[in-house]
Amino acid sequence: MIGVRSKIWFAIRGSPLIGQGRRDLLVYIDHFGSISAASREMGISYRKAWSSIQAMEECLGKKLIVRRRGGRDGGTASLTDVAKELIAKYDRVAGGLSELIDHRFEEVVKEQGKIH
């Protein structure tokens, strides 16, 4: 019935840089080679994906995506080294945390009380 949820994100001067959703977006772009394919696979609009990338790059002040317009396939996108480093660091900080929190939660909630 009652459950626990959590979010973790990097921020610069209070503005969000990257969280789980944006991290996933970067990974998808890396895998599919374009922003549009990545957003399609994730089930989000291209507009949203593009806005997320824009926000990340503006926040960090560095390019995360190499964009190429034109070509037979219309264009492609790939990650910069900075983006790959960002993903790796985020994963190392956030990794396993939700499992840890879930475990703590089970310990606490299985006790007697008015809340179940």
Place this chain on the structure above:
Amino acid sequence: MIGVRSKIWFAIRGSPLIGQGRRDLLVYIDHFGSISAASREMGISYRKAWSSIQAMEECLGKKLIVRRRGGRDGGTASLTDVAKELIAKYDRVAGGLSELIDHRFEEVVKEQGKIH
């Protein structure tokens, strides 16, 4: 420059029940004896505090605050046992987590890389 932030909250059927902000609000109400004094001390509007309480009670289906209107002081508010139990359980799940995350973050960020 770059930092890490996190949130943890309890939810019921996807809708948020309690997070750090609402937890603090309950503690302030317990301490000051009224919703209005609590919101004043927290620097939030009474409207926001009231809405938060409403949302929590509706989500959980149990009363968290005993409200009394009228009287010399205009009215008072205090916590039910359910509210106290909720605070205690939240604290035991969320307690120390931000320190743990901060520690992990320092470990990761102090390494060499393009991101500082």
Place this chain on the structure above:
DNA sequence: GAGCGTTATGCAAATATGGCATATCGAATA
């Protein structure tokens, strides 16, 4: 029953979010 400060709530303004439509681009192809 008048006064007081609280609880309670409608409503509008401000802000954030998300989708639609369309312009723009440039390598490949003919």
Place this chain on the structure above:
DNA sequence: TATTCGATATGCCATATTTGCATAACGCTC
């Protein structure tokens, strides 16, 4: 060099969420 294609890029608007303002309702005290 002109056409084609699918991707990138972006303005605009509808919707949802958040926030604050104003005010009503309450009931104990005096």
